[in-house]
Amino acid sequence: MLLINCPWCGERDETDFSYGGEGGITRPLDPCALSDAEWADYLFMRSNPRGPHQELWNHSQGCRRWFGAERNTVTYKIAATYELQSGKQN
Amino acid sequence: MKKYSAFSLLRNAISYNRNWQRAWRCPEPRRKYNVVIVGGGGHGLATAYYLAKEHGVRNIAVLEKGWIGGGNTGRNTTIVRSNYLWTEASLLYEKSLKLWEGLSQDLNYNVMFSQRGVYNLGHSLQDMRDIERRVGANRLNGIDAEVVTPEQIKKAIPLINTSANARYPILGASLQRRGGVARHDAIAWGFARAADAYGVDIIQQCEVTGLNRDSGRITGLETTRGSIQTNKVGVVVAGNASVLASMAELRLPIESHPLQALVSEPLKPVLDSVVMSNAVHGYISQSDKGDLVIGAGIDAYTGYGQRGSFHTIEHALQAIIELFPSFSRVRMLRMWGGTVDICPDACPIISKTPIDGLYFNFGWGTGGFKATPGSGWVFAHTIAQDRPHELNAPFNLERFTTGALVDEHGAAAVAH
Numbered sequence: 001m002l003l004i005n006c007p008w009c010g011e012r013d014e015t016d017f018s019y020g021g022e023g024g025i026t027r028p029l030d031p032c033a034l035s036d037a038e039w040a041d042y043l044f045m046r047s048n049p050r051g052p053h054q055e056l057w058n059h060s061q062g063c064r065r066w067f068g069a070e071r072n073t074v075t076y077k078i079a080a081t082y083e084l085q086s087g088k089q090n
Numbered sequence: 091m092k093k094y095s096a097f098s099l100l101r102n103a104i105s106y107n108r109n110w111q112r113a114w115r116c117p118e119p120r121r122k123y124n125v126v127i128v129g130g131g132g133h134g135l136a137t138a139y140y141l142a143k144e145h146g147v148r149n150i151a152v153l154e155k156g157w158i159g160g161g162n163t164g165r166n167t168t169i170v171r172s173n174y175l176w177t178e179a180s181l182l183y184e185k186s187l188k189l190w191e192g193l194s195q196d197l198n199y200n201v202m203f204s205q206r207g208v209y210n211l212g213h214s215l216q217d218m219r220d221i222e223r224r225v226g227a228n229r230l231n232g233i234d235a236e237v238v239t240p241e242q243i244k245k246a247i248p249l250i251n252t253s254a255n256a257r258y259p260i261l262g263a264s265l266q267r268r269g270g271v272a273r274h275d276a277i278a279w280g281f282a283r284a285a286d287a288y289g290v291d292i293i294q295q296c297e298v299t300g301l302n303r304d305s306g307r308i309t310g311l312e313t314t315r316g317s318i319q320t321n322k323v324g325v326v327v328a329g330n331a332s333v334l335a336s337m338a339e340l341r342l343p344i345e346s347h348p349l350q351a352l353v354s355e356p357l358k359p360v361l362d363s364v365v366m367s368n369a370v371h372g373y374i375s376q377s378d379k380g381d382l383v384i385g386a387g388i389d390a391y392t393g394y395g396q397r398g399s400f401h402t403i404e405h406a407l408q409a410i411i412e413l414f415p416s417f418s419r420v421r422m423l424r425m426w427g428g429t430v431d432i433c434p435d436a437c438p439i440i441s442k443t444p445i446d447g448l449y450f451n452f453g454w455g456t457g458g459f460k461a462t463p464g465s466g467w468v469f470a471h472t473i474a475q476d477r478p479h480e481l482n483a484p485f486n487l488e489r490f491t492t493g494a495l496v497d498e499h500g501a502a503a504v505a506h
Contacts, residue, residue, distance in 0.1 A: 001399045002391075015401050019390040021345070040491040044343035044434050048332035050394045073346075073393050 005081045006059045007067050007090045020056030022046050023068050050074060057081075091287035094198050113279060114286035119293050122319040123151045125473060126311060127326060128298050128334065130154025132163040132274075133451060133458065134326040135281035135292070136466020137473070139197075142288035144467070145474035150290045151320075153313060155297035159278025162328040162458060165396070165428035167351050167373060167385040169364050170460040171208045171269035173235050175224050178484040178496045179437055180231050185481055186464025187268060193463055199280030201272050202378065206363045208269030209243065211413070213258040213369040221264045228266075238265045249360055249414050258370050258412060271364060271375050271383075277462055301337045307446035324449045324473050326465075329394065329429030331439075331452040338445055343490045344431045344453050347388040348398035350406075352425035354417075356380030365413065372409030381423060384410055388430060388456060397427040430456050435495035440469055440482040449473050450487065 002014040028034055028042055047053075053073045058066050070079040082089045092098065092111050102110055125141060127134045130152045141147040152158075170190055172183035194200050212218040221237060228235035240252040240260050252260045282292055293315070300312035301323065310319040325334050335342045357380050366373035372386045386406030389398035403425055411418050433439065433453040438461070440451045451469040454461060468482040478486065484496055 001401060014399055021392075036491045036493075040343075041341065044490045045341040046332075046343065046345050048342065048345050048392060050330070050333050053392065055391070071391070074395055076391075076393055076395055 002076060002078065004057060004069070004078060005090060006062060006065075007081055007083045007088070008063045008065055009059060012059070012062060016059060016061040018058045018060040020058055020066065022048075023054040023056045052079065056084075091198075091283065113283040114292055117291045117293065119151065119153075119296060119313070119315050119318060120291065121317070122149075123291075124149040124320065125322045125324065126150075126318060126320045127152045127324045128311070129161075129326040129328070130158040130278075130282075130292060130294065131161050131326065131328060132159065132277045132281060132462035133328070133454075133465045133469070134324075135278060135285055136463050137324055137326055137451070137469045138290045138292075138466075139281050139285040139288070140467045140470035141474055142285060142290060145470060147474055148289060150285075151318070152285070152290060152292045153296045153298055153311075154292070154294045155314075157294050158282055158292060159275055162428040162430065163278050163462070164274055165351070165426055166274060166459040167375070167383050168271045168274050168377075168459060169208065169269070169366070169373065169375065170203065170272055171266050171364075172233055172460070173208070173210070173224060173228050173264060173266045173269070174498055175227055176496050176498060177227070177231055179498050180228060180233055182464060182468070182481050182485070183461060184231065184233050185467065186461045189463035189467060190272065191268075193277075193280070197280040197284045199276060199283055201276040201280050203270065203272040204378075205268050205270040206375075207246075207265055207267045208364040208366065209238070209247070209263040209265050211243075211263045211365065211367040211369070212261050213367070214261065217369055218261050221262065225264050234266060234268050236265050236267075238263050247361065247363060247365065249416055250365065251413060251415055256412070260413075269364065271377070272459075274459065281466070298334065298337075301334075301448065303338065303445060306444075308448045322447045322449070322473055324451065324469060326451045326469065328431060328452060328454060328458060329396075331431045331450070335450070338443070338448060340443065340445075342439075342453070343434050344439075345392050346394055346429050346431050347391070348393045348395060348427045349385070349388045349430045349456055350398045350403055350425060350427045351383065351385040352403060352406075353377070353384070353423050354382040354420045355423050357382065357420065361414075367409060367413060370409035370412050372406045372413070374410055374414070382417065382420060388432070394429050395427070396429055430454075430458075432456075434490070436498040437496040438465070438485055439487055440465065440472065441478065441486040441488075442472065442476070443487060
């Protein structure tokens with residue numbers, strides 16, 4: 001069980017949260033301008049690193065807000081959680 | 091290779107079992123191979139075996155960073171079935187099931203394949219509609235499947251709770267009688283021994299650290315035991331697909347998640363078939379040793395740690411207790427985790443790549459064990475002929491660009 005530090009609520013059990021996958025992926029502003037390969041890259045391709053991973057979590061059983069986290073995918077240790085808009089760490 | 095038989099058992103018993111031959115050699119890596127397979131799990135060893143046997147390829151190496159069969163081959167719940175919904179997937183898994191049926195004889199190694207029947211339970215009207223549809227699709231593809239009633243289920247599995255008052259009542263099931271379980275270690279060891287007999291070098295404790303390329307084609311690999319020259323590399327790594335692909339600067343539509351399983355203390359025989367439930371989400375069988383083998387879904391987050399969170403295990407056991415209330419007193423003995431590479435359509439990638447001589451076979455998600463022989467068989471064809479077999483042609487890397495996905499998420503008789 002992970003202990004996750006929500007930027008607004010503080011530390012809560014993992015069961016309070018929903019996982020949102022890799023962070024930092026921006027939806028293209030003009031999808032029609034993309035080639036199939038570029039669209040596939042946005043839609044499906046993931047970095048899936050072995051080590052530090054920037055990812056999204058939602059405090060779905062709490063404040064229901066999204067936030068970012070840097071978590072190591074081997075040790076599962078969470079180095080930092082942060083607000084998405086301001087980037088402010090807690 | 092000395093043949094295993096009743097006679098060899100007798101002969102070795104007389105000599106106090108001191109003269110058994112090693113099942114496979116432990117060679118030093120050579121500097122040059124015709125084909126190098128990266129990953130010494132069941133799929134990798136099967137690929138090497140079929141490359142040698144079906145395609146006459148010689149001078150093959152299998153590189154394994156740990157020990158053979160120590161990854162997902164040794165970490166699954168050993169269920170074998172082929173009742174997938176979509177034609178592309180069901181034909182691939184059916185090829186594998188057909189190979190399983192003759193595998194012990196073919197390898198001269200008892201893989202303990204036991205066709206004890208696989209039940210996929212339905213708990214709602216929509217579940218039953220999906221089951222009817224899938225059974226129909228299977229039969230059209232020549233795969234044995236039938237719909238069974240709660241009375242038939244209760245008769246075959248007396249311990250199961252078919253009460254209409256259950257929280258999730260059992261309304262019926264699909265049954266594939268040819269499905270069952272096999273012995274996980276035996277499949278790795280059997281393929282290793284049979285491949286070794288064809289001269290395949292199985293090199294353990296040898297991690298690949300780089301893929302060497304020259305103007306768009308593979309020229310060799312860097313490993314922790316030196317450089318190896320080769321023109322063909324087959325990458326068959328579960329739980330490290332993205333890591334290997336990044337060595338060739340390729341991006342994959344794969345995310346790696348922990349998948350956990352657990353076994354109970356050994357019991358007397360209580361369950362002689364495999365029971366899976368999509369809705370309450372658990373699956374269970376009893377091993378020959380007597381322990382209940384239990385699995386469920388993946389952990390939500392990505393991870394390479396070969397372990398997951400406890401609440402995922404708790405959820406699986408809740409499902410099992412829902413189906414078998416009497417198992418609530420059973421004590422659990424061990425739990426473990428593997429790393430499963432999940433594709434967006436829950437189907438594998440068995441494909442050529444943009445780099446000549448580099449072939450991928452991974453992304454089997456939560457269901458790779460059943461496919462072990464079939465996966466090796468089609469991948470050997472793909473490597474030897476430099477083009478996919480018609481069975482694995484739909485499972486190419488380009489499908490994520492063209493959109494021709496084989497969407498087995500939720501369709502494949504179990505929620506992934």
